[in-house]
Amino acid sequence: MSELQNFFEQFLEKTSLFQKKEALLSQYLPKEIIYREEQLKEVAQILAPSLRQEKPSNLFIYGKTGTGKTLSLRHTLRTMAEVAKKNNLPFRCIYINCKLKRVADTEYRLLAQLIKCYDEEVPATGLPTDEIYTVFYRVLDKEKHVLLLVLDEIDHLTKKIGDEILYNLTRINTELKHSQISLVGISNSLFFSEHLDPRVKSSLSEEELIFPPYNALQIQEILRRRASEAFFPQVVLPGVIEKCAAYAARDHGDVRRAIDLLRVSGELAERSNSLHLEISHLDEAERKIETDKIISGALHQPKQFQLVLYALLLFYMQKKQLFTGEIYEVYQKLCRQVKYNVLTQRRVSDILAELDMLGLIRAKIISKGRYGRTREISLSIEEPVVVKLKELLEKSLQIT
DNA sequence: AGTCCACAGGAAGGGCAGGCGA
DNA sequence: TCGCCTGCCCTTCCTGTGGACT
Missing domain, CATH: 1.10.8.60 (Helicase, Ruva Protein; domain 3)
Known part of the structure; x- marks a missing residue:
């Protein structure tokens, strides 16, 4: 053997x-949801009209990660779907997680995804955006119903592509003859709606609900x-x-x-x-x-991100607080050494900001007075992991 | 009080790949 | 095949700015 x-x-x-x-597993839906009775009841009250073909208020749900937002909502929707089926009512709900890359992270992709939920195919790219809207209107209006559209991690969506899409979606009901659409936004950030266009803000948060931490x-x-x-x-x-x-x-x-x-x-x-x-x-x-x-986060980044990160790791061995300019210099040398294109400092600055968002580094914008304004950058990775990550990056970038 | 550094970060646009219909 | 559209990555050009230095 x-x-x-x-x-x-x-x-x-x-x-x-x-x-x-x-x-x-995170997608597991338990039979009973505890400590969220109040929230479940409120969500149910707000969304119930859709079973009677009346448009419910748009709903906005706030709460930190892991406070049961998604679970509660999925539970409610599942129950509603069961009731609708039993009573033979037309009920549609679409749940979309905006954080999923290449699914719903652009206006076009989000709409394409929605259209797909109605069993219509639309090219993954290529059509003008207004045409996508037209297709979406047509599909929605094909038969009379109320659509509950749940946008989970909605803050990711607007951070990336702005709030125009939300504006369009909240105004969509005037374009539709038969159907109606209600939005349910879920956000991890309590301050999310502050950056929104006031018009979007007021129509999106007709109802608001906060999920406190357990x-x-x-x-x-x-x-x-x-x-x-x-x-x-x-x-x-x-x-x-x-x-x-x-x-x-x-x-x-x-x-x-x-x-x-x-x-x-x-x-x-x-x-x-x-x-x-x-x-x-x-x-x-x-x-x-x-x-x-940390490691899979880093290794799934494009090569240029890895180069910037590697430059940071190199520097980090000697110094704990780094500035953008310093990192850029090391990065340039590194690129020439391993024969990659050297990106501009403007781009590297964006890359650093994104690495910060990913939680791989901590960046704080500080002023050094006479000596300018810059990002003060430190690694948010523990020492042993740094060593391992450095090895893996060397392999990935073929640095010898 | 004013200057000025070293960037941050916005705006516009180029070039590319993927995909469409004609 | 072509012309056209998109998203994505990137560059170029630009304006804005906190606070040490003069």
């Missing part, structure tokens, strides 16, 4: 710690329920749930992360042939998640 065969045979013989791993006890209970679904009984040792909740509470009550953490811990425990999920697995998972996030 080959070594690999052996491995798989052994793998099959091992007992799994998980009885239902899906319960720890507290540590609530997180514990949520985790306990998920864990009892996901793992076999007695697998999770006492103290693990509590510590996991504590990690999450420290990160502003983000339950999604806590659930991820639990899943990764379980995987690590299983891999190390342990019969239980111990606190040590949790700590290991915490480190692993952080490292993986």
Whole structure:
């Protein structure tokens, strides 16, 4: 038997710690949603008219990541769809996550995606935008109904392409003869609507709802329920749930992360042939998640981003606080050395801003008085990860 | 009080790839 | 095939600016 065969045979013989791993995946929709009763009720009240073919108010939902916004909304929509089906009512809702790259991150793509939900094909690129709108109107108006359009992570959308699309979408009802459309925006940022065009702001936030973070006890209970679904009984040792909740509470009550953490811990425990999920697995998972996030985040960037980041890492070995100009110089040398195009400082400045957004670096705009205004940049990566990342970037950029 | 640095970041537009209909 | 449209990446040109220095 080959070594690999052996491995798989052994793998099959091992007992799994998980009885239902899906319960720890982010797209899992539990039967019951706890600690959000009030919000669920409000959402239901606001959206209910759509079942009677009346247009509900546009709704805006705020709340930090992992506070149950998406879950609550998906739960509500699912229930509404069930009721609609039972009573044979025309009910449409489209859920779009604006953060998904190459799906809904431009005006064109978003509309194309919407049209696709109505089973019509539209080229991925090539048509003028106003034509896309015309197609969208036509498709919407084909049969009388109310569309609930949920735009999750809407702040990403407007950050990237501005609020014109939202303006158009809120005004769309005057263009339609039969159908109507209601928007539900979900944002992680509480200050999102402040940057919006006032007209958009007022029509989008006809109703507003805030999802507060869960507290540590609530997180514990949520985790306990998920864990009892996901793992076999007695697998999770006492103290693990509590510590996991504590990690999450420290990160502003983000339950999604806590659930991820639990899943990764379980995987690590299983891999190390342990019969239980111990606190040590949790700590290991915490480190692993952080490292993986940073490294895959960096390696999925275009080469030029990697070059800038690598230049930063090089410099960082000697100095902890860097300025744009300094990094640009190192970057130029690096480009010439490995024979890449040298981008302008203007572009590199944008790249640095984007790396900041990705959380790989921290950039603060400061003034050095006589010596100008610049970004003060530091890495937000831990030392051991820096070394690993540097190696991987060298491989990716073929730096010797 | 005024100057002036070293950038930030807005605006416009070029060039490219992917895709359309004619 | 061509002309035209899009998004994307990038350049060029530009205006704006906080605060140390004079």
